[in-house]
Amino acid sequence: MSKNFKLAVVGGDGIGPEVTAEALKVLDAVSATQGITFDKTEFDLGAARWHKTGDTLPDEELEAIRGHDAILLGAIGDPTVPSGVLERGLLLKLRFTLDHYVNLRPSKIYPSVGSPLANPGEVDFVVVREGTEGPYVGNGGALRVGTPAEIATEVSVNTAYGVERVVRDAFARAQARPRRKLTLVHKNNVLVHAGHLWKRTVDAVATEFPEVAVDYLHVDAATIFLVTDPARFDVIVTDNLFGDILTDLAAAITGGIGLAASANINPDRSVPSMFEPVHGSAPDIAGQQKADPTAAILSAALLCEHLGLVGAARAIEAAVTADIEERTGAPRTTAEIGDAITKRAAG
Amino acid sequence: MSKNFKLAVVGGDGIGPEVTAEALKVLDAVSATQGITFDKTEFDLGAARWHKTGDTLPDEELEAIRGHDAILLGAIGDPTVPSGVLERGLLLKLRFTLDHYVNLRPSKIYPSVGSPLANPGEVDFVVVREGTEGPYVGNGGALRVGTPAEIATEVSVNTAYGVERVVRDAFARAQARPRRKLTLVHKNNVLVHAGHLWKRTVDAVATEFPEVAVDYLHVDAATIFLVTDPARFDVIVTDNLFGDILTDLAAAITGGIGLAASANINPDRSVPSMFEPVHGSAPDIAGQQKADPTAAILSAALLCEHLGLVGAARAIEAAVTADIEERTGAPRTTAEIGDAITKRAAG
Ligand SMILES: CC(C)[C@H](C(=O)O)[C@@H](O)C(=O)O
Ligand SMILES: CC(C)[C@H](C(=O)O)[C@@H](O)C(=O)O
Numbered sequence: 001m002s003k004n005f006k007l008a009v010v011g012g013d014g015i016g017p018e019v020t021a022e023a024l025k026v027l028d029a030v031s032a033t034q035g036i037t038f039d040k041t042e043f044d045l046g047a048a049r050w051h052k053t054g055d056t057l058p059d060e061e062l063e064a065i066r067g068h069d070a071i072l073l074g075a076i077g078d079p080t081v082p083s084g085v086l087e088r089g090l091l092l093k094l095r096f097t098l099d100h101y102v103n104l105r106p107s108k109i110y111p112s113v114g115s116p117l118a119n120p121g122e123v124d125f126v127v128v129r130e131g132t133e134g135p136y137v138g139n140g141g142a143l144r145v146g147t148p149a150e151i152a153t154e155v156s157v158n159t160a161y162g163v164e165r166v167v168r169d170a171f172a173r174a175q176a177r178p179r180r181k182l183t184l185v186h187k188n189n190v191l192v193h194a195g196h197l198w199k200r201t202v203d204a205v206a207t208e209f210p211e212v213a214v215d216y217l218h219v220d221a222a223t224i225f226l227v228t229d230p231a232r233f234d235v236i237v238t239d240n241l242f243g244d245i246l247t248d249l250a251a252a253i254t255g256g257i258g259l260a261a262s263a264n265i266n267p268d269r270s271v272p273s274m275f276e277p278v279h280g281s282a283p284d285i286a287g288q289q290k291a292d293p294t295a296a297i298l299s300a301a302l303l304c305e306h307l308g309l310v311g312a313a314r315a316i317e318a319a320v321t322a323d324i325e326e327r328t329g330a331p332r333t334t335a336e337i338g339d340a341i342t343k344r345a346a347g
Numbered sequence: 348m349s350k351n352f353k354l355a356v357v358g359g360d361g362i363g364p365e366v367t368a369e370a371l372k373v374l375d376a377v378s379a380t381q382g383i384t385f386d387k388t389e390f391d392l393g394a395a396r397w398h399k400t401g402d403t404l405p406d407e408e409l410e411a412i413r414g415h416d417a418i419l420l421g422a423i424g425d426p427t428v429p430s431g432v433l434e435r436g437l438l439l440k441l442r443f444t445l446d447h448y449v450n451l452r453p454s455k456i457y458p459s460v461g462s463p464l465a466n467p468g469e470v471d472f473v474v475v476r477e478g479t480e481g482p483y484v485g486n487g488g489a490l491r492v493g494t495p496a497e498i499a500t501e502v503s504v505n506t507a508y509g510v511e512r513v514v515r516d517a518f519a520r521a522q523a524r525p526r527r528k529l530t531l532v533h534k535n536n537v538l539v540h541a542g543h544l545w546k547r548t549v550d551a552v553a554t555e556f557p558e559v560a561v562d563y564l565h566v567d568a569a570t571i572f573l574v575t576d577p578a579r580f581d582v583i584v585t586d587n588l589f590g591d592i593l594t595d596l597a598a599a600i601t602g603g604i605g606l607a608a609s610a611n612i613n614p615d616r617s618v619p620s621m622f623e624p625v626h627g628s629a630p631d632i633a634g635q636q637k638a639d640p641t642a643a644i645l646s647a648a649l650l651c652e653h654l655g656l657v658g659a660a661r662a663i664e665a666a667v668t669a670d671i672e673e674r675t676g677a678p679r680t681t682a683e684i685g686d687a688i689t690k691r692a693a694g
Binding site for chain 2: 077083084087088092114115116117118119135136138140141142144145146147148149150151152153154155156157158159160161164187188189190191192193194195196197199200219220221223224226227228241244245247248249251252253256257280
């Protein structure tokens with residue numbers, strides 16, 4: 001039995017295309033062994049395209065992408081483009097239009113990879129970041145721009161509909177993990193309206209998951225625990241902005257942004273979910289084969305898992321783990337790392 | 348020549364009164380040696396008062412506090428009070444009404460104090476957190492609360508007026524420090540309206556401070572550098588919410604929240620500024636003499652500095668540094684630490 005999946009590929013900016021190329025190598029190698037094929041369509045989106053045509057994500061391309069089973073994305077953003085144009089017009093447009101409300105970001109410490117923490121302990125948690133609401137909605141504006149009377153607002157929008165679905169997803173994930181612990185992170189002592197909606201929702205959904213232990217932390221306190229006791233976390237559920245901040249910090253303490261993968265999931269299988277490294281486009285090292293493609297490769301594993309290709313997902317993860325365990329610190333090119341992992345994944 | 352200062356004291360909740368008592372001990376000892384006196388008025392505000400009377404900060408008491416030269420605050424917040432009531436009704440009411448727009452939070456690693464980081468390097472920076480705008484303005488609301496159709500918003504308000512004054516203050520501080528470096532932290536690739544106001548303001552004010560090197564980081568990237576290379580920072584200027592998050596993280600990497608002091612400054616001397624530890628009320632250890640009063644004591648040093656009592660400020664800092672250097676790890680009570688620092692400060 002062979003199965004064919006339609007994969008939309010958006011390499012994007014900076015190191016995006018380089019790391020994506022390696023993730024595709026690994027995907028191809030694994031799919032060959034698993035009787036799967038990926039039909040790839042590349043979409044030329046990002047800074048170069050914007051400079052050429054002014055487009056960020058035209059409707060026809062969005063519709064074309066929608067016809068795929070999944071999206072593999074490299075990285076978006078370039079210093080030659082005004083900040084926000086590509087982020088809002090391309091990356092966030094994909095997340096919002098395709099209603100990727102579960103932004104999943106696992107963090108784990110590989111014993112062989114150094115952590116900047118002296119005693120990190122055994123770290124293995126996942127952040128479930130809400131992906132379609134909060135301060136990311138683009139619901140603000142500015143008046144009298146460039147004058148001393150300028151006023152700029154940003155509105156965080158939070159709905160019971162949006163919060164409940166992601167909270168329920170996080171509880172289900174916590175329930176399926178051995179430790180069964182869920183920590184809500186917010187700032188409900190200051191952002192009382194949004195914060196209380198989140199808190200009440202967690203308290204309500206908790207009654208459906210009596211085996212999951214529930215905890216609450218203010219976002220500032222959560223950053224403290226991430227450096228003093230990261231092993232305490234199992235599943236963290238949080239809003240879009242807090243999730244953005246916590247997952248970069250989580251990546252840093254678990255050996256760096258070169259290893260941090262993410263999934264932007266819409267559990268409705270008729271809509272493609274999107275898989276991307278947590279890291280950005282790193283324009284300073286772009287095109288130099290200096291980027292670590294591991295995060296992109298692990299994102300491809302999350303992609304397989306989401307498509308139900310559990311064998312492929314485990315094969316990629318095992319290949320990455322084996323590669324990481326043998327890292328000596330000697331520098332390798334992006335392609336060398338990709339090749340090494342590909343070889344293991346195919347073997 | 349003796350000088351008398353009127354000091355408003357708000358011990359507050361949890362460990363607040365305990366740590367404040369030690370800060371006052373030190374202040375009294377130092378002032379005796381410097382020919383200064385502090386006339387203290389205690390204000391009974393916080394959880395107990397709220398339970399008794401329902402008051403958080405009545406107008407007459409706010410006016411009475413306004414008549415003082417400075418405010419020394421312990422900590423606010425208690426689990427028996429709905430989250431936000433005391434924070435918004437007391438702590439933030441003081442910061443906002445007294446227009447404490449410079450929330451100053453120094454971070455430095457004392458060589459004798461452990462950091463959770465394996466190789467922190469020489470860390471000595473200060474966060475200038477905006478204190479009167481951003482998502483803290485309380486400018487949101489909720490509709491259809493408790494129903495599946497609930498919507499909750501939080502509005503971040505940012506003005507050229509508010510941003511420029513704190514940015515100018517931060518540049519002046521950077522200019523006066525040996526490294527002369529200023530890093531703006533925001534999220535201008537997503538929060539484009541507020542973020543661009545901040546960025547344009549920093550770029551404009553930078554022309555007045557040509558000797559200060561300017562840098563920009565997204566808040567998520569800033570958390571990474573705080574754990575991988577905190578020594579790179581000199582002065583960080585940022586908004587109210589990002590400043591809240593970054594300063595807890597900064598405290599964590601520099602040996603913990605027990606040492607982190609803060610000043611809520613209104614540079615207009617006719618209005619009292621407010622000095623408080625960064626830590627919260629820690630109700631779990633309240634009344635047990637387990638809290639470290641060092642952050643409160645260092646906040647008293649910031650208070651002296653603000654009042655122009657530079658000798659007193661240096662004496663307190665020196666006493667704290669000497670105490671910290673001789674810490675053996677053997678537990679001491681709150682009062683024992685306070686007494687030891689008092690003795691050194693008076694000596
Ligand atoms: C590039 C940026 C818009 C994005 C975000 O803020 O979500 C990134 O930081 C991330 O975490 O995926
Ligand atoms: C208690 C809380 C309202 C406060 C804040 O968020 O500003 C605290 O976390 C701080 O940093 O001073």
